[in-house]
Amino acid sequence: MIEADGLTKHFRAADGTVVKAVDGVSFAVSAGEMVGLLGANGVGKTTTMRLLATLLKPTAGTARIDGCDITTDPLGVRRRLGYLSATTGVPDRLTPREVLVSFGRLYGLEPAALAERVPHLLHVLGLEACAGRPCGRLSTGQRQRVSLGRALVHDPPALVLDEPTSGLDIVGARDLLDLLERLRGEGRSILVSTHRLHEIERRCDRFLIIDAGRIVAAGSREEMAAAPGGLEGAFFAAVEPGAAR
Amino acid sequence: MNAGRGILAVAGFPLRRLLAPQRVILAALGAAFPAGVMLAVRRIAGDLDRDFAVVLLYALVPEALCMLGLLVTMCPAVADELERGTWQHVSVRPGGRRSLLLGTFLAAVTWTAAVALFALALALLAAGLPGSGRLAAVFAALIVVSCVGRAALFSLPAVIVPKRALVASVAAAFVVEYLAGFLPAVVNQLTVSLRLRSLLVRWMGWERALPAELQLLIDTQPTWVHIMAVVALASVMLFAAGVILARRQFPPAEEA
Numbered sequence: 001m002i003e004a005d006g007l008t009k010h011f012r013a014a015d016g017t018v019v020k021a022v023d024g025v026s027f028a029v030s031a032g033e034m035v036g037l038l039g040a041n042g043v044g045k046t047t048t049m050r051l052l053a054t055l056l057k058p059t060a061g062t063a064r065i066d067g068c069d070i071t072t073d074p075l076g077v078r079r080r081l082g083y084l085s086a087t088t089g090v091p092d093r094l095t096p097r098e099v100l101v102s103f104g105r106l107y108g109l110e111p112a113a114l115a116e117r118v119p120h121l122l123h124v125l126g127l128e129a130c131a132g133r134p135c136g137r138l139s140t141g142q143r144q145r146v147s148l149g150r151a152l153v154h155d156p157p158a159l160v161l162d163e164p165t166s167g168l169d170i171v172g173a174r175d176l177l178d179l180l181e182r183l184r185g186e187g188r189s190i191l192v193s194t195h196r197l198h199e200i201e202r203r204c205d206r207f208l209i210i211d212a213g214r215i216v217a218a219g220s221r222e223e224m225a226a227a228p229g230g231l232e233g234a235f236f237a238a239v240e241p242g243a244a245r
Numbered sequence: 246m247n248a249g250r251g252i253l254a255v256a257g258f259p260l261r262r263l264l265a266p267q268r269v270i271l272a273a274l275g276a277a278f279p280a281g282v283m284l285a286v287r288r289i290a291g292d293l294d295r296d297f298a299v300v301l302l303y304a305l306v307p308e309a310l311c312m313l314g315l316l317v318t319m320c321p322a323v324a325d326e327l328e329r330g331t332w333q334h335v336s337v338r339p340g341g342r343r344s345l346l347l348g349t350f351l352a353a354v355t356w357t358a359a360v361a362l363f364a365l366a367l368a369l370l371a372a373g374l375p376g377s378g379r380l381a382a383v384f385a386a387l388i389v390v391s392c393v394g395r396a397a398l399f400s401l402p403a404v405i406v407p408k409r410a411l412v413a414s415v416a417a418a419f420v421v422e423y424l425a426g427f428l429p430a431v432v433n434q435l436t437v438s439l440r441l442r443s444l445l446v447r448w449m450g451w452e453r454a455l456p457a458e459l460q461l462l463i464d465t466q467p468t469w470v471h472i473m474a475v476v477a478l479a480s481v482m483l484f485a486a487g488v489i490l491a492r493r494q495f496p497p498a499e500e501a
Contacts, residue, residue: 011496021496046497053337056494078339089330093261105254106338150334 002029002052002158002189006061009047009213021047023213024061029189031157034180036204037193038235044213045193046086049162052191053083066157066189079107082151086163088143092136096127096146099135100153107154121149125179141172148176158189165199177203201231211239251340255348256355258331259318263356272360275313279305280367287372296451298372299380303445306365306384307391308438312418314357315392319399320414322349323407327495342490350400350483354392361388383448387441390475394437397479398422400486404493429461435478439464440471447471 009022022044029035039045050056052063054074062069068076090099100121104114122131125145135143144164151159164180165173173196181203184190194200207224209217217238219227227234262268282305287293326332326345335341365384369377398421402413426438433439443463446452452465464471 050333050497053333055333055337056496075339078337078341081337083333083337085330085333087330089332089334091258091261091329091331093265094258098257102254102257103334103338105250106335106341106344108250108339147334 001031001067002063002065002160002191004028004048004052004061004063007048007051007058007063008060009044009051009056010059020213022051022058025210025213025215026061027208027215027218029158029191031189032184032187033206034184034190034192034204036200036207037191037210038195038197038207039193039210040195040239043211043239045195045210046162047213048210049083049085049160049191049193052077052160053081054078055083079154080156080158082154082156082159084147084151084159084161084164086166088140088147088167090135090143090146090150093134095132095134096122096138096142096149097131099146100149103150104153109154117153117155121152124182125149126175139172140167141169141175144168144172144176145179148179152183156188159183159191161190161192163194164192165194165196173199197231197235201225207231207234209235209238248340248344251338251344252347252351255335255341255344256351257348259325259349259352260356262325263318263352272314272356273363275310276360276364277367279310279364280371283368283371293372293374295374296449298374299445299449302365302368302372302380302384303387303441306361306368307387307441310364311357311361311388311391312395312422314360315353315395315399316411316414316418318353318356319349319396320403320410322346322353322400322403322410323490323493324403324410327407332495342493343487346400346404346483346487346490349403350396353396353399357396358388358392361392383445386448387444390444390472391437391441393479394440394475395422397482397486398437401482401489404486404490427462434464434474437475437478440475444468444471 004025004027007022007025011019011021013019025048037045037048047056051058052065052070054070054077058071062071065077066080068080070077094102097118100118101114104117109117122128125148127142127145127149130138130142135146164176168176177199180190180192192200204221206220207218208215217234224231224234279302323332326335335345362385365381365388369381374380398417399414402417403410406413422436422438425432426436446455446463447468
């Protein structure tokens, strides 16, 4: 389960002003639930996800991943969380198999466990055919799958995925989202951020709409679909309340 | 055991990059440079004076070549990962930041020492000095000491100012190693350069022959004291770098 409680992050800009990147965000993602975090660029999606992933420390508030607090037990959080960023960031010279083995070692997985886990992930992610090819020679979609495999190598109960379909074509995005649905079916809590609403409007169980660092609207898939204009209408109504659409 | 596996795993990232053909060619050219200098000097001066050749070799390999190699390999420890987008994936792992620091340190020391040892072999062949076997052993030890100490020194700028690490490391090398290191004061005890010079003088048996004014630039303590001093300095610097790195936060906008 992923729980955020008044999560706040302020940065000090170069001119000394305080930028409220995330401002008192609270939500929960249950086991077996996929929640979409929607927002335009620069409204706090990535900062929220990095706070959850313990890459940043909150200015105030906290969050828990599978019961572990990000401020008091960051190591526990890291063991229970799979994190995927918008940039794939896979080493170009390593093959998908080597990437998964290397990151598995970082999680302290024993060689026997890795020997079992890595082929399984390569199969699940559809990477068997290119498992021995350097990542620099893979397509964007394949690299994103390697990145997802890296997030899954330690079999985490919670996933935080920052724009996982970024850079993917329509087929690659569909395949990746199909995979996320299967992972949800295994009982994982999944928080997925995107600004491409059409891709996930039928995939997520609930949606959170973030603007200027705050959650400005939240609702189930059905509630969002029932809004005038569907999810897109609900989104614009939340982030541009004054604009008539 | 787990920490060791993580460090080795991360060390594989920079090592793979360093084994790219362009990097290998550049390293080979760098390794050939001391031998080229030796050949040029021999061509001009005829047979080399052994002591002069040793001092020249010291300046070229454990000092210049190791310093350059470590600047190239250790300084980008964090900046490279930020630029390639791998920083967040490594640092979100338990012990990932420590593995990143120590893995890069291991890769930098291994790579630079390997290039320097190759350069040493070429330079000794080019110099054609008698007793090259003993010289090779002395210089191999100096190379290892230089790499361990300087890589640890450069780890600090790499984590404090990742995007300006190269400039900061060059400044640190001059101020710490070549300014403080040559001051005849207590402060030079905290430098790798004092330990290296002192080890060279001791292992070459030059202690008594050294002029009084040059005696001020070395420390006559036993070998083990110098080795332990470098190990202690490196440990303290790596520990400090680890603590700083564990606390570093990079806002999303800063990573681009």
